[in-house]
Amino acid sequence: MQNLLLSVDRLSTFIGKTFAWTAALLTLMISWEVFSRYVLNTPHAWMLDFQIMLYGTLFMTAGAYTLSKNGHVRGDVLYGFFEPRTQAMVDLVLYFVFFLPGVTALTYAGWFFFTESLAIREQTFSAESLPLYPFKFMLPLSGGILLLQGIVEIIRCVICIRTGEWPKRDEDVEEVDVDKLKEMVNVKDEDIQALDKFVAKEGAK
Secondary structure, X not given: OHHHHHHHHHHXXXXXXXXXXXXXXXXXXXXXXXXXXXXXXXXOOOHHHHXXXXXXXXXXXXXXXXXXXXXXXXXXXXXXXXXXXXXXXXXXXXXXXXXXXXXXXXXXXXXXXXXXXXXXXXXXXXXXXXXXHHHHOHHHHHXXXXXXXXXHHHHHHHHHHHHOOOOOOXXXXXXXXXXXXXXXXXXXXXXXXXXXXXXXHHHHO
């Protein structure tokens, strides 16, 4: 079971990290358009539509990745004080009451939005139009992956309720932990205080 859960995590991670490159593409495209508009005096009517679709793709495909890393925002002021089993019970209720209905509706409706858009070869309304149906395909794709990851999280909740411990996840990029960083470089609080005093003394001269 753990291998299955981690396999879905890796799929969500792969998709999230792959589409994360759209951030770099967005940066390049915006820079190019600014140069083209103000230096070459040749703006492109389709660029704004393309940027919006690219950003929407980045935002939607990041959902499952973030959920797989347990990175979505929650009220940790209270939640963090709960025992793991209590956390799992709270999460389980929220998944069934809010997550599953919402994401299922997104995936279901998104598929119809995409198929209707594809059927009429829908395009944007700018002077230089772009096809819109590839972007609308991101709705059912992102919704389906997020739904799959949500099912995995529900299974994790059930396991935690039974065992009292959260199942392990794959490691990924984490926020900087100052205390761990100090241990890694063998720096003590006394050393930092001594350095602060030295800097203050030199600055007063």
